[in-house]
Amino acid sequence: MQKPTRPMPAGPSRRSFLTRSAAAGGMTLLGGAGIGEAMAAGDDNLPPNIPEWMQYLGEGVTAHPYGVPSAFEKDVVRRNVGWLTATEESSINFTPIQDLDGIITPNGLCFERHHGGVPVIDPERHRLMIHGLVDRPLIFTMDELMRFPSVSRIHFLECPANGGMEWKGAQMDGVQFSHGMVHCCEWTGVKLSTLLAEVGVQKAAKWLLAEGADAAAMTRSIPLAKAMDDIIVAYSQNGERIRPENGYPLRLLVPGWEGNVNIKWLRRIKLGDQPWHHREETSKYTDLMPDGKARQFTFVQEANSVITSPCPEKPMKFGKGFYEIRGIAWSGYGKIRKVDVSIDGGMNWKTAELQSPVLSRALTRFRLPLQWDGRPMLLQSRATDESGYVQPTIEALRAARGLNSIYHKNSIHTWRVKPDGEVENVQIA
Structure with a gap:
């Protein structure tokens, strides 16, 4: 069946009005095309014509229950560098920051950094254990965590290797690859200090070890002072549950610090009197200095x-x-x-x-x-x-x-x- 069309207005008034208006204006701001120029382009969809997409009904409200970007934005995606790592399970991709506006990064465009791939975790079976130098070691379900008072805060998250391929000279042909290991989201969850008050922190405790539930069992040591300040145990990102690649169903959000300490798929927090090194903690990121020494615990991402x-x-x-x-x-x-x-x-x-x-x-x-x-x-x-x-x-x-x-x-x-x-x-x- 032929698609219905919308009739043009009767008489010459609309077209002649637009033409006269363009001539009277003499010029357009910032180089926009005039009416005559648009007509000369030969596209029937250009003004003052009625474009084809106004001449038939579009998709209904349940065509895409979750929603998808416009097909014309198909190139606005995360990208990786194939030669950077041996496998994608322990690799990184980059946020297309050149295509974004505002300060909030859409969930589907937040860069990913994995050490053992993305685990598939059933939230009903996931648990967070807090133990070590505490008075009452506890294991929390997701439902129990969501009963605690919640907070929502907007923070960036950046891999400390962002721009790292440029130390010795310009290398990456694009801002997505030179600076795209950063994103910024609204994070919702429970303050870690609230959970630590629940278990009772012992006076000797000075550090915590956070562990993820991925295949790498990613772990990092974090000072207790930061935990008591502003760390969030987050379950939502930009108003919806965290995406699997960003830590579903639970992750740490450590504002302003290296992305690698923001442990994804969080399953365990252990309190101790000193940072963990070789036995329990996987290799931490260090900065190799000119004299051969390495800086460690360089947590803050500087301006x-x-x-x-x-x-x-x-x-x-x-x-x-x-x-x-x-x-x-x-x-x-x-x-x-x-x-x-x-x-x-x-x-x-x-x-x-x-x-x-x-x-x-x-x-x-x-x-x-x-x-x-x-x-x-x-x-x-x-x-x-x-x-x-x-x-x-x-x-x-x-x-x-x-x-x-x-x-x-x-x-x-x-x-x-x-x-x-x-x-x-x-x-x-």
């Missing part, structure tokens, strides 16, 4: 920022004219206080506008208007957080930490914009 538009995936394809430089900044020390932007490789800086809300230990959006004259640019952003910490240059970071580490590479990043608007990853001192 970082990157321009997400323009970038290699988002070139300046309209040529000369107005653009808005956009990006994200974040810090494990608290709120972002300001972000400065340079178009000449750091010789001159302008302060960007911060988008509200500006939250502690969360992604912060920044914007700066630009009237581009078509000349080459070296784009950089530099974040300063509320503690006074300023994002360093790559030269300063190398002087302090050498070239042997892959962790905590938070230096100022540079995009080179070429006269044709294409953008490439470079590194300048």
Whole structure:
């Protein structure tokens, strides 16, 4: 059966009005196409015509009970680097930060880092055990955990290896791969301090060991002081239950600290008087220094920022004219206080506008208007957080930490914009 069509309005009034309006205006803001130009393009769906998708009914309300993105956004997905690890079960993929707006990362686009693949866990059979230097060792079901007073907070989560492939020089052709090991979500769960009050922490306890229920039995040592401060035992992410790849049904959320201590698929917490090393804890992330020594327990993710538009995936394809430089900044020390932007490789800086809300230990959006004259640019952003910490240059970071580490590479990043608007990853001192 032929699909019904919507008739055009009677008489010439609509088309003639639009044509006269366009002529009277003389020009359009930021280079938008005029009516005559749109008609000359030869697409019957362009204004002032009625497009085909207005001429028949679309899908009903139960066509996709959970909901899916538009088919036209099929390229906005997580991606991995095939040569990075031997297997995908112990690997990472990257958030498409170049395609996102706002500060909340959709659940299906949050980067993944696994050490033994994603376990399939029945929440009815999952348990959280808290033991060690406590007065009352307890085992909690999911239902019991959800009976406790809950909190919801927005925080970023970042792998300490984010940007780590760039220590010795520019390597990754795209912001998704150079900075995409970060996401920001609203997390809901129980404060860990609430659960620790339930079991009774003994005076000798100073550290805890958190263990996940994946095949790697991922474990990390965390100071008790952080646990009593702001750690959340989370079961929801952006309003729904945590996705399997992000820790379903239960995970730790450790605001502002290395992603690897945010144990997913949480099953056990043991309290002790010192950090665990070889016997119970799997290898912790360490930073290899120039003298051969290794820093350990470098928990805080320091202030970082990157321009997400323009970038290699988002070139300046309209040529000369107005653009808005956009990006994200974040810090494990608290709120972002300001972000400065340079178009000449750091010789001159302008302060960007911060988008509200500006939250502690969360992604912060920044914007700066630009009237581009078509000349080459070296784009950089530099974040300063509320503690006074300023994002360093790559030269300063190398002087302090050498070239042997892959962790905590938070230096100022540079995009080179070429006269044709294409953008490439470079590194300048």
